[in-house]
Amino acid sequence: MDTSMTRSAGPAFDALEVRSDFPLLSETIHGKPLVYLDNAASTQKPRAVIDAVSNFYCHSYSNVHRGVHALSVRATEAYEGARDTMRDFLGAADRKEIVFVRGTTEGINLVAQGMTGSMGPGDEVLISGLEHHSNIVPWQMLCERTGAKLQVARIDDSGEVDLDEYRRLLSPRTRIVAMSHISNALGTVNPVKEMIALARAAGSLTLVDGAQAAAHMPIDVQDLDADFYTISSHKMFGPSGIGVLYGKQARLEALPPYQGGGDMILSVTFEKTTYNELPYRFEAGTPCIEAAVGMGVAARYLMDLGFDRIEPYESRLLQDATDVLRQVPDVQLIGTARNKASVISFTLGDIHSHDVGTIVDSEAVAIRVGHHCAQPVMDRFGVSSTCRASLAMYNTLDDVKRLAEALHKVREVFRL
Numbered sequence: 001m002d003t004s005m006t007r008s009a010g011p012a013f014d015a016l017e018v019r020s021d022f023p024l025l026s027e028t029i030h031g032k033p034l035v036y037l038d039n040a041a042s043t044q045k046p047r048a049v050i051d052a053v054s055n056f057y058c059h060s061y062s063n064v065h066r067g068v069h070a071l072s073v074r075a076t077e078a079y080e081g082a083r084d085t086m087r088d089f090l091g092a093a094d095r096k097e098i099v100f101v102r103g104t105t106e107g108i109n110l111v112a113q114g115m116t117g118s119m120g121p122g123d124e125v126l127i128s129g130l131e132h133h134s135n136i137v138p139w140q141m142l143c144e145r146t147g148a149k150l151q152v153a154r155i156d157d158s159g160e161v162d163l164d165e166y167r168r169l170l171s172p173r174t175r176i177v178a179m180s181h182i183s184n185a186l187g188t189v190n191p192v193k194e195m196i197a198l199a200r201a202a203g204s205l206t207l208v209d210g211a212q213a214a215a216h217m218p219i220d221v222q223d224l225d226a227d228f229y230t231i232s233s234h235k236m237f238g239p240s241g242i243g244v245l246y247g248k249q250a251r252l253e254a255l256p257p258y259q260g261g262g263d264m265i266l267s268v269t270f271e272k273t274t275y276n277e278l279p280y281r282f283e284a285g286t287p288c289i290e291a292a293v294g295m296g297v298a299a300r301y302l303m304d305l306g307f308d309r310i311e312p313y314e315s316r317l318l319q320d321a322t323d324v325l326r327q328v329p330d331v332q333l334i335g336t337a338r339n340k341a342s343v344i345s346f347t348l349g350d351i352h353s354h355d356v357g358t359i360v361d362s363e364a365v366a367i368r369v370g371h372h373c374a375q376p377v378m379d380r381f382g383v384s385s386t387c388r389a390s391l392a393m394y395n396t397l398d399d400v401k402r403l404a405e406a407l408h409k410v411r412e413v414f415r416l
């Protein structure tokens with residue numbers, strides 16, 4: 001299978017056809033055709049999503065839930081329809097388990113905040129050494145509020161979580177385990193199903209940060225048996241400003257409301273407020289309605305393409321891309337886990353990643369450089385930052401070859 005060819009993954013998956021759905025990918029930058037390899041930060045949007053948001057504004061926009069007029073009903077139907085689509089996308093048992101949030105960060109904060117009242121000294125939160133700051137800091141804050149202890153299962157030299165240490169750290173004190181499905185800094189795919197089963201056997205709750213998984217693999221929260229699973233729309237070809245927190249109904253019911261305000265109540269008097277049922281209890285205030293509608297369309301777009309076709313294409317592309325980048329002298333890969341998706345993190349000699357990113361950008365190749373909001377991962381590998389190429393289903397091997405050429409230019413500039 002040649003991932004640089006037009007029929008990129010054979011008859012099964014046509015990356016160039018998919019790419020033609022994404023208007024921004026035909027832009028030129030500095031007079032050259034754009035190569036977009038920053039998908040772990042944010043993905044581009046297909047015409048279907050752009051049109052859905054635009055149509056919503058043109059024909060259906062109004063506030064949701066509170067109105068009797070036709071537009072309000074239309075907007076509510078679109079918003080609630082998106083919730084149903086997201087239930088399908090995540091394999092949840094019930095639409096009540098789908099809470100619209102601003103994104104993964106808010107999903108994690110909602111759970112961490114909600115656990116405050118039920119935790120205290122002697123309790124522990126277990127995370128992995130692979131986490132994004134969004135899956136570290138809210139738990140640190142929870143520990144500060146409650147006197148609980150944050151435990152971290154370290155990663156090995158390949159960027160895999162040390163499962164022996166993970167097992168050792170699980171104990172009756174562990175109240176919640178929070179783990180990423182895929183690491184944004186290294187691309188490591190965690191064995192989350194196994195990690196969840198171990199946590200459950202130890203009596204702990206589990207939360208999966210699925211920010212990097214949603215665009216690359218099918219998610220089935222019931223099969224995983226996760227208590228909470230959270231994703232961001234902008235990383236799965238949908239609008240920014242919206243995401244989903246999935247929670248098992250009983251788990252969500254046990255959490256107090258996150259924010260107070262309109263829509264999350266059944267009745268309010270100055271003496272007493274009764275809270276609304278799930279999922280509205282967690283959706284105080286006017287949500288980003290149009291973004292929710294767009295997220296539903298993005299999820300439908302992905303389901304129509306089918307992860308059974310996307311996943312093998314991306315997996316082959318990642319392998320081929322890794323081989324291409326390895327051949328550039330002085331490229332040092334950071335993160336070589338056996339099971340990886342989408343992300344190639346690397347350094348180029350001792351050239352600062354910001355210099356690499358800037359020169360590569362002059363060739364119209366967009367990669368991300370820096371610590372990727374995962375400073376503990378950088379520390380683990382003894383670097384302050386890396387260059388990160390992150391792939392999506394619309395990328396081809398030609399994109400990666402353009403990156404390799406740009407890296408050769410960087411080497412020339414720095415006389416490596």
Ligand SMILES: Cc1ncc(COP(=O)(O)O)c(C=O)c1O
Pocket residue numbers: 040041102103104105106132134135180182183184209211212232373
């Ligand atoms: C693994 C991971 N978790 C959490 C986040 C935070 O996502 P958001 O900024 O959409 O809330 C990101 C974003 O890069 C991520 O990659």
